[in-house]
Amino acid sequence: MSDLPPLQEATLRDKVAVVTGAAQGIGRATALRLAAEGALVTCADIKDTRETVALAEKEGGQAVGVELDVRVAADWEAGIAGVLERHGRVDLLANVAGIVNMQSEDTVVGLTEEAWDNVLATDLKGIWLGMRAVIPSMIEAGGGRIVNISSLAALRGLPNLASYSAAKGGVIGLTQQAAFEYGPRNVLVNAIAPGTIDTPILGDITPEMKAANARAHIIDRLGLPEEIASMVAYLFREGRFVTGQVYPVDGGWSAKGNY
Numbered sequence: 219m220s221d222l223p224p225l226q227e228a229t230l231r232d233k234v235a236v237v238t239g240a241a242q243g244i245g246r247a248t249a250l251r252l253a254a255e256g257a258l259v260t261c262a263d264i265k266d267t268r269e270t271v272a273l274a275e276k277e278g279g280q281a282v283g284v285e286l287d288v289r290v291a292a293d294w295e296a297g298i299a300g301v302l303e304r305h306g307r308v309d310l311l312a313n314v315a316g317i318v319n320m321q322s323e324d325t326v327v328g329l330t331e332e333a334w335d336n337v338l339a340t341d342l343k344g345i346w347l348g349m350r351a352v353i354p355s356m357i358e359a360g361g362g363r364i365v366n367i368s369s370l371a372a373l374r375g376l377p378n379l380a381s382y383s384a385a386k387g388g389v390i391g392l393t394q395q396a397a398f399e400y401g402p403r404n405v406l407v408n409a410i411a412p413g414t415i416d417t418p419i420l421g422d423i424t425p426e427m428k429a430a431n432a433r434a435h436i437i438d439r440l441g442l443p444e445e446i447a448s449m450v451a452y453l454f455r456e457g458r459f460v461t462g463q464v465y466p467v468d469g470g471w472s473a474k475g476n477y
């Protein structure tokens with residue numbers, strides 16, 4: 219125990235971080251927050267991350283972009299090999315990339331097999347592939363921290379989120395499993411279950427639907443991507459005795475009575 223540094227010295231300075239979904243939304247906010255705290259951030263996305271990288275640099279942070287489809291094992295292998303070449307290790311992985319099903323209705327009966335496969339591949343398999351790609355090097359380097367983004371849809375039934383809720387529920391199971399398997403090697407793995415956060419994933423949601431989503435929170439507004447990023451940064455920076463947990467960052471949604 220005596221080799222643990224004092225908690226007040228906890229910092230992300232020079233930590234090597236990988237953030238998926240970093241082109242926009244929660245992933246972008248997370249990349250910017252980690253870079254602002256001094257981490258060396260790789261911004262991974264299927265989309266162009268140049269804008270995120272430029273924003274990080276404008277604030278004095280260090281970031282690079284990499285094109286990576288989280289569904290594809292070879293992309294993970296190449297992406298993480300690049301990080302190891304640049305920095306020699308990966309300290310932190312934020313698995314943020316995700317989609318909702320836009321291909322079909324997302325009810326148990328109305329869902330198409332193709333849509334199910336795509337949502338599960340992105341939102342669940344992508345997280346497994348990410349953890350599989352980084353954990354061996356984390357163990358070799360003496361430890362690491364991973365945060366996986368789940369959803370409040372994993373915790374309760376909600377309209378039109380059948381494939382999504384299945385994937386996000388799987389993220390919680392896989393988070394606990396990875397925490398169990400690699401915690402003894404100092405790889406700490408946690409999940410966050412956001413409430414409704416104002417990002418492009420909401421698509422062309424009507425003002426009425428936005429207001430209804432806001433009312434579902436105790437704090438009567440949509441969350442900001444920066445509010446999820448701040449929890450990721452906290453777990454990365456401070457969470458050295460925390461693993462296998464799911465943190466709702468949901469404006470009190472999960473605590474609200476049906477009233």
Ligand SMILES: NC(=O)c1ccc[n+]([C@@H]2O[C@H](COP(=O)([O-])OP(=O)(O)OC[C@H]3O[C@@H](n4cnc5c(N)ncnc54)[C@H](O)[C@@H]3O)[C@@H](O)[C@H]2O)c1
Nearest residue numbers: 239241242243244264287288315316369414415417418419
């Ligand atoms: N916004 C919300 O209300 C909310 C609530 C709960 C959970 N979440 C989760 O938070 C995460 C981020 O969502 P967001 O709201 O920022 O959405 P977003 O659509 O703004 O961003 C998602 C990012 O993931 C990337 N992405 C999608 N498929 C990918 C793939 N195959 N490979 C690599 N990158 C890919 C997209 O290009 C995009 O940049 C997702 O996992 C989402 O399910 C969001």
